[in-house]
Amino acid sequence: MDLRTLTYLVVGASFALYIGIAFWTRAASTRDFYVAGGGVHPVLNGMATAADWMSAASFISMAGMIAFMGYGGSVFLMGWTGGFVILAMLVAPYLRKYGKYTVPEFIGDRYYSTSARAVAVVCLVICSVTYVIGQMKGVGVAFSRFLEVEYDTGLYIGMVIVFFYAVLGGMKSITYTQIAQYCVLIMAYTIPAIFISLQLSGIAAPQMGLGGTLVNTDVYLLDRLDQVVTELGFREYTTDVRLSGLNMFAFTLSLMIGTAGLPHVIIRFFTVPNVRDARSSAGWALVFIAILYTTAPAVAGMARLNLIDTMRPAPGQYLAIDERPQWFRNWEKTGLLGFEDKNGDGRITYVADAAENELTTVDQDIMVLANPEIARLPNWVIALVAAGGLAAALSTAAGLLLAIASAISHDMLKGMIFPGISEKQELLASRISMALAIAGAGYLGLNPPGFAAGTVALAFGLAASSIFPALMMGIFSLRVTREGAIAGMVSGIGITLFYVFQHKGIMFIPGTAFLGDIPENWFFGIEPNAFGAVGALVNFAVAFAVSRVTVAPPLAVRQLVENIRTPDHAPRAHDLELVIHEESR
Amino acid sequence: MPRLTEERAKEYWRRNISLVVKLLLIWFAVSFGCGILLVDVLNEFHLGGFKLGFWFAQQGSIYVFVALIFYYARKMAALDHEFGVDDE
Numbered sequence: 001m002d003l004r005t006l007t008y009l010v011v012g013a014s015f016a017l018y019i020g021i022a023f024w025t026r027a028a029s030t031r032d033f034y035v036a037g038g039g040v041h042p043v044l045n046g047m048a049t050a051a052d053w054m055s056a057a058s059f060i061s062m063a064g065m066i067a068f069m070g071y072g073g074s075v076f077l078m079g080w081t082g083g084f085v086i087l088a089m090l091v092a093p094y095l096r097k098y099g100k101y102t103v104p105e106f107i108g109d110r111y112y113s114t115s116a117r118a119v120a121v122v123c124l125v126i127c128s129v130t131y132v133i134g135q136m137k138g139v140g141v142a143f144s145r146f147l148e149v150e151y152d153t154g155l156y157i158g159m160v161i162v163f164f165y166a167v168l169g170g171m172k173s174i175t176y177t178q179i180a181q182y183c184v185l186i187m188a189y190t191i192p193a194i195f196i197s198l199q200l201s202g203i204a205a206p207q208m209g210l211g212g213t214l215v216n217t218d219v220y221l222l223d224r225l226d227q228v229v230t231e232l233g234f235r236e237y238t239t240d241v242r243l244s245g246l247n248m249f250a251f252t253l254s255l256m257i258g259t260a261g262l263p264h265v266i267i268r269f270f271t272v273p274n275v276r277d278a279r280s281s282a283g284w285a286l287v288f289i290a291i292l293y294t295t296a297p298a299v300a301g302m303a304r305l306n307l308i309d310t311m312r313p314a315p316g317q318y319l320a321i322d323e324r325p326q327w328f329r330n331w332e333k334t335g336l337l338g339f340e341d342k343n344g345d346g347r348i349t350y351v352a353d354a355a356e357n358e359l360t361t362v363d364q365d366i367m368v369l370a371n372p373e374i375a376r377l378p379n380w381v382i383a384l385v386a387a388g389g390l391a392a393a394l395s396t397a398a399g400l401l402l403a404i405a406s407a408i409s410h411d412m413l414k415g416m417i418f419p420g421i422s423e424k425q426e427l428l429a430s431r432i433s434m435a436l437a438i439a440g441a442g443y444l445g446l447n448p449p450g451f452a453a454g455t456v457a458l459a460f461g462l463a464a465s466s467i468f469p470a471l472m473m474g475i476f477s478l479r480v481t482r483e484g485a486i487a488g489m490v491s492g493i494g495i496t497l498f499y500v501f502q503h504k505g506i507m508f509i510p511g512t513a514f515l516g517d518i519p520e521n522w523f524f525g526i527e528p529n530a531f532g533a534v535g536a537l538v539n540f541a542v543a544f545a546v547s548r549v550t551v552a553p554p555l556a557v558r559q560l561v562e563n564i565r566t567p568d569h570a571p572r573a574h575d576l577e578l579v580i581h582e583e584s585r
Numbered sequence: 586m587p588r589l590t591e592e593r594a595k596e597y598w599r600r601n602i603s604l605v606v607k608l609l610l611i612w613f614a615v616s617f618g619c620g621i622l623l624v625d626v627l628n629e630f631h632l633g634g635f636k637l638g639f640w641f642a643q644q645g646s647i648y649v650f651v652a653l654i655f656y657y658a659r660k661m662a663a664l665d666h667e668f669g670v671d672d673e
Contacts, residue, residue, distance in 0.1 A: 035599030066643075071624075071639055071642060071643075073643075074620060074621075074639075074642035074643050077642070077643055077646075077647065078616045078620055078642060078646050078647070081647045081650050082612065082616050082646065082650055084650065084654065085608075085609070085612045085650050085653055086609075086656060087603045088654040088657060088658070089608065089609065089657055090605070093661075176613075207644060208633075210634070210635070210637040211632065211633035211634040211640070211667075212633065212634060213634065219672065220633070221634055222634045222639075223634065223635075236637045238628070238636050239624075239625075239628065239636075239639070245621055245622065247621070248621050249617060249621055252616065252617065252620075252621065253617075274672040275665075275672055276661070276662050276671065276672065277660070279654070279658040279661055280654075280655070280658040280659065280661075281655035282654055282658075283658055285656045286650060286651050286654055287651055290647050290648070290650075291650055293647055294644055294647055294648075297644065393648040415605065479658065491657065565594070565597075565598050565601075566586070566588075566589060566594060566597060566598075566668075566670050567665055567670055567671070567672050568587075568665075568669075568670035568671070568672050569672065570672050
């Protein structure tokens with residue numbers, strides 16, 4: 001069977017599975033819609049969280065970024081996993097005990113203020129929309145590359161699929177489809193990695209293979225990699241620092257606390273039965289994430305080595321243009337690989353020096369997408385990678401869209417504008433806002449504003465500087481006031497956006513940056529994507545300062561905070577439904 | 586089940602915080618410490634084909650993170666039980 005038919009079959013089967021699951025598990029109540037009925041087993045929730053969390057960026061782009069950044073790429077590995085430790089110890093148990101539906105709702109109650117809730121909604125929408133654009137683009141790109149349909153068509157198909165299970169099913173369907181999507185994406189990621197590790201090192205586990213010796217030699221794989229990259233004029237793979245130690249520190253910290261402040265991840269912990277399960281579920285989530293995240297650096301190093309060995313079959317001798325392999329020709333068509341024979345010797349010189357280098361385009365995404373072809377794996381593995389990339393993008397998009405929709409229907413409509421609406425009306429409102437959110441995300445995916453590239457890392461900076469500090473102070477301080485929290489969130493996200501805009505352009509429109517995007521202009525050499533950590537510091541400082549000069553929070557808030565600090569009597573599905581019925585009466 | 590007295594609740598919270606602080610010190614040490622600040626020193630040592638600092642940054646810290654969360658979950662379940670606040 002040819003590759004295209006096979007890919008259609010595998011991707012089609014995975015989509016049929018998602019829609020089938022959505023049908024069986026569709027939501028009947030607002031509690032089903034927002035928190036899946038509150039009865040998801042912690043291991044299953046961990047798996048769903050892993051799929052929710054690992055986006056197209058993790059699946060398609062991350063290994064490629066590490067392949068070209070070497071040691072510097074570690075910021076993504078540590079940052080995107082270390083955040084779960086904070087989530088498990090400092091966020092998830094307390095918000096599960098609180099037991100309501102959304103992150104802005106907690107901020108509104110803790111800071112006894114509808115304005116604080118509104119500010120949180122705005123911050124949430126900014127972070128989540130930034131993030132969802134990247135996912136919609138990922139869906140379109142995956143479709144256009146693997147299924148050879150137009151980018152736009154791919155995006156429409158993706159929107160219809162998400163519409164089906166997110167609008168009908170809400171959190172309940174999203175949870176169970178995410179579990180299926182995790183299984184698809186993790187198989188698609190690890191199977192090619194195992195084959196490649198076996199080919200290069202003879203060891204099946206890629207995590208071990210990266211530290212092993214090359215087959216039939218006693219040379220360590222990483223030593224060989226360091227040697228070949230330096231021969232071509234690149235910096236040594238295993239010690240290539242990203243800009244500076246301080247920048248790596250700030251970048252890692254931004255990604256970590258951003259993880260612990262991203263609402264679509266936090267709300268996943270509202271779905272488990274009790275506080276104890278919220279803690280262990282975070283552990284399970286990280287186990288499932290770690291399977292991919294410890295494989296990624298192996299994929300990165302091995303793919304880089306394979307690329308160099310292809311480009312330079314022997315020292316000093318580069319790949320002849322006529323002899324380039326089939327996968328090379330295939331990916332040229334997509335524009336992700338490109339060369340230019342500058343010195344006219346009929347060979348593609350590959351060196352670090354831009355003036356001499358003839359491999360002019362190597363998109364980082366190729367490192368994962370072309371991996372099975374480079375390793376000459378069977379066609380079904382290539383088809384599986386396509387399904388995996390789509391699963392990663394769709395599962396994250398669904399989680400983000402739910403977070404946006406519940407902020408609109410629950411926090412804005414029910415919480416602020418029409419407090420009197422019934423559960424039925426609220427459920428309808430959440431479905432309508434979900435549909436609108438999908439249409440909006442699709443529109444932005446079709447007409448990506450200038451900032452679509454690199455938006456994912458930015459979403460973390462924004463969450464790190466706005467929502468994370470508000471949650472921390474809400475749980476761990478009794479003294480931070482309404483005024484303090486609002487001033488903190490506004491100044492934190494404000495300074496982060498300001499810093500990004502001043503270097504990257506206002507709303508990322510080229511030419512509007514008033515300071516060039518070069519290291520000399522950066523504050524202590526910290527790149528814009530890493531600035532969330534500084535924004536968070538500003539948020540904390542402003543909030544504490546303002547709280548000192550404003551009236552202390554009322555007694556009820558003190559009781560709320562003391563209540564969420566112990567795990568007993570967490571609200572359950574049954575209790576909450578009673579509350580909803582009483583409220584709607 | 587009766588709720589905790591104010592004193593017991595304070596004690597429960599104090600022990601929770603002291604556990605979290607200890608575990609977060611380890612969290613900081615393996616990632617920011619071994620993976621970034623001390624990476625050059627640790628790279629003098631090797632673990633198989635890995636330079637040790639590089640290994641912490643790309644593998645080791647992640648394994649430690651997983652262990653930390655499960656250790657925390659287990660310890661807290663025991664603490665909940667001791668204070669009679671487990672939510673069965």
